[in-house]
Amino acid sequence: MEIGGLNIVEISLFGAQAGLLNIIGGDIQGMQIGLILNSNRGNMQGAQIGIVNLNDEETIGFQAGLLNASGGDFAGVQAGGFNYSGGSYAEAFQFGLCNLNTGLFSGTQTGFANISLEGLQGRQLYGVVNYAGDFVEGAQLGIINVVTGSLTGVQWGLLNYAESIDYGMQLGLISVVRDGGYFAFETGISNIVTTSFRMISGSRNLYSIISAETNIAGMTSITEDIEFVAASFGLGAIFNLGYEIYFIQEGRFYAPVKPLLLPVSLFESNMRNDMLEMMAGGVIPFSIMSISKIGISFCADS
Numbered sequence: 406m407e408i409g410g411l412n413i414v415e416i417s418l419f420g421a422q423a424g425l426l427n428i429i430g431g432d433i434q435g436m437q438i439g440l441i442l443n444s445n446r447g448n449m450q451g452a453q454i455g456i457v458n459l460n461d462e463e464t465i466g467f468q469a470g471l472l473n474a475s476g477g478d479f480a481g482v483q484a485g486g487f488n489y490s491g492g493s494y495a496e497a498f499q500f501g502l503c504n505l506n507t508g509l510f511s512g513t514q515t516g517f518a519n520i521s522l523e524g525l526q527g528r529q530l531y532g533v534v535n536y537a538g539d540f541v542e543g544a545q546l547g548i549i550n551v552v553t554g555s556l557t558g559v560q561w562g563l564l565n566y567a568e569s570i571d572y573g574m575q576l577g578l579i580s581v582v583r584d585g586g587y588f589a590f591e592t593g594i595s596n597i598v599t600t601s602f603r604m605i606s607g608s609r610n611l612y613s614i615i616s617a618e619t620n621i622a623g624m625t626s627i628t629e630d631i632e633f634v635a636a637s638f639g640l641g642a643i644f645n646l647g648y649e650i651y652f653i654q655e656g657r658f659y660a661p662v663k664p665l666l667l668p669v670s671l672f673e674s675n676m677r678n679d680m681l682e683m684m685a686g687g688v689i690p691f692s693i694m695s696i697s698k699i700g701i702s703f704c705a706d707s
Contacts, residue, residue, distance in 0.1 A: 417447065427455075432462075443470075448477070458485075463492065473501075478508075488516075493523075510537075519547070524554070535562070550577075570608055578615065578638070580607035587612050587643070609643040 412422045417431035427439040432447035439455035449460045452467040460468070463477035471486040478492035488499045493508035504514040510521040512528075519529040520536045525543060529535035532547035540554040550560040556567040556575075565575040569584040581588070589605040603616040616637045 449475075464490075479506075525552075541567075570610070574611045575607055575613075576611070576640075577613060579604075580613050582608045605641070609645075612641050612643075614639040614641055 408423045410425045411428075412424045412426065413428045413430075414422070415430040418429050418433045419435060421436040421438070422429070422443075423438045425440045425442075427437040427443045429437070429445045429447070432449070433445050434450045436452045437443035437445070437455070437458075439453075439458075441455065442457045442459070443453040443455045444457075444459045445453070446461050448462045448464070450465045452469075453460065453473070454467075454469045456470050457472045458468045458470045459472075459474050461476045464475035464479045464481065466481045467484075468475070468482070468488075469484045472489075473483040473485045473487070474489040474491070475483075476491045479490040479495040479497050482498045482500075483490070483504070484500045486502050488501045488504045490497065490499070490506045490508070490510075494511075495506050495508060496511045497506075498512050499506070499514045499516070499519075501516045503518045504516045504520065505518075506514070506521045507523070509523045509526070511526040513530065514521070514528070514532075514535075515530045517533045518536075519532040519534070521529070522538045524539040525537035525541045525545075527543045529537065529543075529545045529547065529550075532545075533549065535545040535547040535550045537545070537552045538554060540557070541552040541560075542557045544559045544561070545552070545565075546559075546561045548562050549564045550562045551566045552560070553568055555569045555571050556573045557571045558573045559576070560567065560573075560580070561576045563578045565577040565580040567573075567575065567582050570582055575582070585608060587605065587607060587609050589603075591601070591603040591605065593601050601616060601618045603614055605612050605614055607613050614637070616639075617635075618637065619634045
């Protein structure tokens, strides 16, 4: 064991170093505890605890500090401000402000920015940005979730993007699937509102609905005495019944911008083909009501 201000070992070390600066020129099996820097030029099995922890090759163990970096494959835990794994594979838990992995990552990344440049097998949690390259098999939970390959699992955030979805779903304000997605703008009138604008994004299995709607008193049958402006958010799904006939089920929650009696939930069922559209639904909390609407829809399946 070495204890001092500056500890330098030009070859491998089996043991421990404790000081301001700890530097090893080869492999280490043991522990480095440094107030400022722990650096190792070879492989590490053990732990590094300090402000800056650097290991050039494969790391098996634990790193804790403001900056934790492993140049090779990593197996273990990194906890700190910035965590980096530069190998082709990491099986780890990374907890920090920014977590970056250049290869395939298996495990959990938790931080403001969670990035796996190749694939993700596991979870990216609570990030402002969660990013995975080739694929996601697991979950991304954050504000912005992006996978530039296929999604098998769940994305949950304000903005979700996936190149394609194999087996999974997106839950968010806006969800985009480049290959196999569903996107639409709709405008129309009904016996509840006089003007309605809706944006739909996601996939046919599950899509998000954002809408803005107004009603002028005396022009609709259900809300004829109420004038209001409302915004709503909801989810929907399309089920193919065969012969180009589709069943659509949607649920939305309305938040009044200009006074309405109460926030209400709207449930719609829609069966359509290329020539015919039939709708029925209801407004909660008080009663089930028939909904008729006429509108135009501009949609695209990618």
